[in-house]
Amino acid sequence: MQGQTPIEPQSPTGPTAPVSPVAVPVATRRDRRSRVHRRRRNLVAAVVAAVLVLALVPAAVSLVQALTAPGTDTLSARTVEWLRDHGFGPTVNEVERYWFSQHAPPKGGTPEGGLPTSKKVTAAAVGQIPTDYALLMGSTKDALLPRTPPPVDMAPFVSTPLPDEGVWAPTGRSVGGLPAVYTSFMRPDPIHTSLVTGFMWMDPKLLKAVHVPGLKEPAGAPPKYGANVPDDLRASAVAAFNSAFRLDDSRGGFYDDGTEVRRLVDGLASMVVNKDGSLDVVQWGRDRQIDANVAQVRQNLALLVDNGQSAAGLDSEATTKWGATVGNKVLVWRSGVGVDRNGGVIYIGGPGLSVNQLAELFLRAGAVRAMELDINQDWVTAFTFEQTDPNNPASITGNKLLPTMSRTNDRYLVPGERDFVTMVARY
Numbered sequence: 549m550q551g552q553t554p555i556e557p558q559s560p561t562g563p564t565a566p567v568s569p570v571a572v573p574v575a576t577r578r579d580r581r582s583r584v585h586r587r588r589r590n591l592v593a594a595v596v597a598a599v600l601v602l603a604l605v606p607a608a609v610s611l612v613q614a615l616t617a618p619g620t621d622t623l624s625a626r627t628v629e630w631l632r633d634h635g636f637g638p639t640v641n642e643v644e645r646y647w648f649s650q651h652a653p654p655k656g657g658t659p660e661g662g663l664p665t666s667k668k669v670t671a672a673a674v675g676q677i678p679t680d681y682a683l684l685m686g687s688t689k690d691a692l693l694p695r696t697p698p699p700v701d702m703a704p705f706v707s708t709p710l711p712d713e714g715v716w717a718p719t720g721r722s723v724g725g726l727p728a729v730y731t732s733f734m735r736p737d738p739i740h741t742s743l744v745t746g747f748m749w750m751d752p753k754l755l756k757a758v759h760v761p762g763l764k765e766p767a768g769a770p771p772k773y774g775a776n777v778p779d780d781l782r783a784s785a786v787a788a789f790n791s792a793f794r795l796d797d798s799r800g801g802f803y804d805d806g807t808e809v810r811r812l813v814d815g816l817a818s819m820v821v822n823k824d825g826s827l828d829v830v831q832w833g834r835d836r837q838i839d840a841n842v843a844q845v846r847q848n849l850a851l852l853v854d855n856g857q858s859a860a861g862l863d864s865e866a867t868t869k870w871g872a873t874v875g876n877k878v879l880v881w882r883s884g885v886g887v888d889r890n891g892g893v894i895y896i897g898g899p900g901l902s903v904n905q906l907a908e909l910f911l912r913a914g915a916v917r918a919m920e921l922d923i924n925q926d927w928v929t930a931f932t933f934e935q936t937d938p939n940n941p942a943s944i945t946g947n948k949l950l951p952t953m954s955r956t957n958d959r960y961l962v963p964g965e966r967d968f969v970t971m972v973a974r975y
Contacts, residue, residue: 675973720932745898756825800847886918
């Protein structure tokens with residue numbers, strides 16, 4: 549019909565039949581879901597990473613502060629100490645114990661370069677001279693100044709000793725013209741014959757002990773002396789040696805001039821510095837308690853030597869009494885302090901020592917009581933002092949007891965992290 553729009557032919561299914569949807573491949577739907585899951589996982593990972601970063605930033609800052617803090621410790625020592633301070637102490641102890649057990653010292657051989665030799669007695673330390681001392685001259689000074697009988701030469705462990713092995717020789721600064729320190733050197737056993745242990749004996753009648761707290765140890769100790777030999781004691785300083793374990797590892801306490809910084813524990817080995825400057829090694833609660841003469845008490849584990857005999861159980865692997873950081877049998881740098889029957893103060897330090905060997909060395913040196921101090925090469929350090937300027941008695945440098953001790957000669961002449969004991973002239 550003219551004027552009308554032609555009618556299009558209809559499909560067989562009718563004009564209202566729906567259009568069939570285009571089929572979406574199954575793989576495409578899976579890809580979309582996978583992308584959604586990946587985005588979610590990435591978001592979760594980003595959140596977790598952000599949380600970890602926020603959590604680790606304070607730790608990282610703390611570590612950087614520890615590594616850059618004032619003191620003399622090496623970076624490795626500071627890192628280990630930081631780990632101990634942040635809950636990783638048991639892990640560090642196990643790692644150290646395993647490492648030392650896998651790196652035992654060599655057997656046989658002789659010390660490279662032979663035994664060390666004691667330096668000759670040098671210029672006198674300046675102490676408080678008795679008023680009548682200036683009127684006396686020559687040998688009469690021996691009658692004036694009280695002296696402690698020097699130590700008796702020791703029997704070496706080896707069948708063929710090296711020259712002067714176990715022989716005591718005077719060294720360091722004199723006091724009133726008299727030797728106040730003797731040193732000796734000896735192999736620690738008949739097996740590890742390339743190792744050398746150093747011995748230092750100090751006369752308690754010519755010297756007095758001063759305990760110097762460090763920048764960090766003992767934890768909580770009142771700051772005194774600037775964590776080094778103070779200027780006003782340098783003219784009279786004769787020797788110095790390391791103190792004990794970190795307070796947290798010592799299983800004991802610390803007392804300082806009327807303040808119990810950490811509770812003292814009965815039964816533990818204790819280095820006691822009296823107000824008169826004398827030093828003793830005791831079992832706390834049995835031999836000593838707080839009295840009017842006690843200035844400092846530094847506790848560390850249990851006695852190694854008591855009543856002139858080795859303590860029972862030193863060969864045990866148990867860490868209950870003596871192995872707060874490494875096992876009793878592990879051969880490592882160790883140190884200790886003891887007293888002989890005359891009150892003479894004995895310091896011993898050296899490499900490749902078990903707890904039992906350290907005790908045996910104290911017995912050879914004549915100790916009636918002895919205790920372990922610090923261990924590991926970073927901490928085992930002892931010095932005698934020598935005047936460097938003939939016109940200035942306070943200008944001094946340290947001479948290491950053993951040349952293999954790792955620290956420099958100013959170890960106790962600049963502020964350090966750990967506490968130590970310096971021995972100064974009485975007269």
